[in-house]
Amino acid sequence: MIPSRRKDLGGFEVGRVLPWTKRRMVGPFIFFDHMGPVNFPPNVPRTTDVRPHPHIGLSTITYLFDGEIVHRDSVGFHQLIRPGEVNWMTAGSGISHSERFDTIREQGGALHGIQAWVALPDFAEEADPSFVHFDATELPSLAEPGMSVKVIAGSAYGMTSPVKTHSPLFYAHIELAPGRITQVCGEYSERAVYVAKGSVHIDGELYQAGQMAVLTPGAMPVITAFDPSIVMMLGGEPVGPRHIWWNFVSSSKDRIEQAKADWRAGRIKMPVGDDREFIPLPEDPPPPPEPMS
Template identity: 80%
Template sequence: MIELVIPSRRKDLGGFEVGRVLPWTQRRMVGPFIFFDHMGPVNFPPQVPRKTDVRPHPHIGLSTITYLYDGEIVHRDSVGFHETIRPGEVNWMTAGRGISHSERFDSIREQGGSLHGIQAWVALPEADEETAPGFVHFDAAQLPSHVENGLSVKVIAGSAYGMTSPVVTHSPLFYAHLELAAGRTTDVCSGYSERALYVAKGSVRVAGEQFDAGQMAVLSPGAMPSITAIESSIVMLLGGEPVGARNIWWNFVSSRKERIEQAKADWKAGRIQLPVDDDKEFIPLPEDPPPPKPEPMS
């Protein structure tokens, strides 16, 4: 029932660490999900330095989904949107042919505070890779949810558990937030060819195996195991239909390598607009890694 287990790997973003899950060497995507970062939990001290912020940076060919359990992040983008996201809400940004944005901790900078959440990327279908960039925000109350006897289910995107999110997606997918009290059991949802679960907090048992916080279990096609919480747990369910192989370099995703090269040149030359009201700094284009040195001849 479990096809693969993916561990999160710690990655320093310059001001705090995240747990990177996707892409992985043995599994780059689950459905259209091509990137999955577990942020925190981390406690920021008062007067957290601005270097902790994620400065303006570009994207193409994808949608980003920011979802928080705790804390606040201030989003600004080159389309002109300025939105503070709080726990249980959704910031869904579609990069399409190109967008830049920043993610800052303005609202917790004064007194400090905690941050815990997930940032995921969804690759756009080839026909939509060059769509116009855009952004939508949904408050927690706008997302469908169900609570009963130690189980809470919220559908962030797509359809699951008989509920459908108002978030418009470009391909069939689902993304759900489950909270289970210790001892509570629930089934995974069906209807998608690729599915995975990620334990964001606590510990659960699936198909006789224990999974702890920081682990993703990719389910076999058609498998319908139950999820049992060993302790109070947060589980994210995600997946959908494949959109085809994708190239990924830094913040760029595309079905075509030459399109990524164009995006690199556009960012370096300043042809991608910076976020409105946040255009005084940006993250420079990273240098390509040097080619491997030739082996010495014997």
């Protein structure tokens, strides 16, 4: 069991799950943050926004249950992120982006979601940066009495997401009514279940909101909801050891040093339409990775 470690970002809290001291990754998933839930008051300050910052060697996904975030990146995309949608950004050789609360700044509003990073395999670490968006209605889903499933990426429950990934993985959003039973997806060597809301029994052991269960390879445990619950299932095949420093992920320490020098020298482009401020490179040793992916 991995507990989330809560951190105040000066306006709302996130719970850091991955990386953890005893478990750095689950499949290619190297970073996992639970954002909120929080209700922003009217006139939420701009200091709550995540200013432009860089990434290399990974793909990011900000998945919302509630609220809105405005995404801008150096490839030129300006996208409103809404609940149930996929906004999949591949940093590859280098990208910068910002995530702001422009649409809820004046009147306030709720925010609740998950931010995850997927480490790219060796052959894709220097891929051209890119961004894709899929509406909630474009993602495969099913609804049964007491349960709904949406496949965000990869394949699960007999469904396959349209999101192109660079290595075998899966990521799914499941909602369960009290007493509803389901089983964890198989086929992948590394898998985990994260409880985002409510509480569930996994093979009889209780897991509550903010806890991740990392499963034994090959195990097919039964999940039973104790309360109305939201669980995120994730995993895939390992891509090999990865270094993580601030917002940079790579198989090479030298590549991370180059990324640090590039951001310090301004060689990584700023987000189009959002280039008046940025997060400077931290001093060594770095703080934990920026919670907003």
